[in-house]
Amino acid sequence: MAMLNYKHLRYFWAVAKSGSIARAGEQLHLTPQSISGQLRELEESLGVALFRRAGRALELTDAGRRIIGYAEEIFALGDELLDAARDQSTRKSLPFAVGIADSVVKAVAHRLVEPALQLPEPVRLICREGRLSSLLAELAIHHLDMVIADRPMPANLNVRGYSHLLGESTLTVFGAAARIKTLHGDFPALLDGAPFLMPGEDVAIRPRLEQWLEAQRLHPRIVGEFDDSALLKAFGQAGAGLFVAPTAITAYVCEQYHVDIVGRIDAISEQIFAITNQRRLTHPAIIAISEAAHNEVFNVEVASATP
Secondary structure: OOOOOOHHHHHHEEEEEEEEOOHHHHHHHHOOHHHHHHHHHHHHOOOOOOEEEEEOOEEEEEEHHHHHHHHHHHHHHHHHHHHHHHHHHHEEEEEEEEEEEEOOOOOHHHHHHHHHHHHOOEEEEEEEOOHHHHHHHHHHHHHHHEEEEEEOOOOOOOOEEEEEEEEEEEEEEOOHHHHHHHOOOOOHHHHOOOOEEEOOOOOHHHHHHHHHHOOOOOOOOEEEOOOOHHHHHHHHHOOEEEEEHHHHHHHHHHHHHOOOEEEEEEEEEEEEEEEEEOOOOOOOHHHHHHHHEEEEEOOOOOOOOOO
């Protein structure tokens, strides 16, 4: 069985990134002839052509594009190994940079990320919040270890990433006690004409919630739209309207915002994903988050308040 020569793979990666053998040679302090010879050996060992000529430049073949993905993952793991070794030798905390899409409910994000701080080795947590596209750009250049989002990796972005489902939760409708007293009828019919606080257009559940309301022939009175879930709940707490939140954090929402359950929408599930630049989860903090998500955060059964 042929063994992969990682030095040859590194030369291939350098040529693919720089776009030419000459530039790769300058970066690696090697002659173009030496790199060409190493590339030929790699192609012979793999049995495929990795590059083809495009004028004076080189471009990857289909096989080359597949293999460059593996090469990037291999070298990223190698960098993590070196970082882990350095951290262990100097007894420094393990850096963990996580991006949280602004459409993710902050209470859910907190419960997901918190297990990273409970690891045996100390972790230095770095949290960034923003639009998903911006966070994925940071992930692509390894400024982030993971992005937490309410949707999987968008197919239309030219960014390498893998989506890992952390969990999903149905939705519960909440409202301030004074507001609930003004409602008439049973759930969900009482939503018709009721003041309602709608998630912003960038929130993944927004279109599904609108479709569900339409299917139920319910037309609540939309009094506000909010990208920020905490601000939406604050308005709900003040009695401005009813609002939805993941059933998995029902106890937190009721206690924190002093609201009551109006009903549960079992037909809609909000999904939360961890997006990483690796197919396999290897960072200890990400593994801890994934395990806690499946075993604790989303493993919650809440009795429906629907009559």
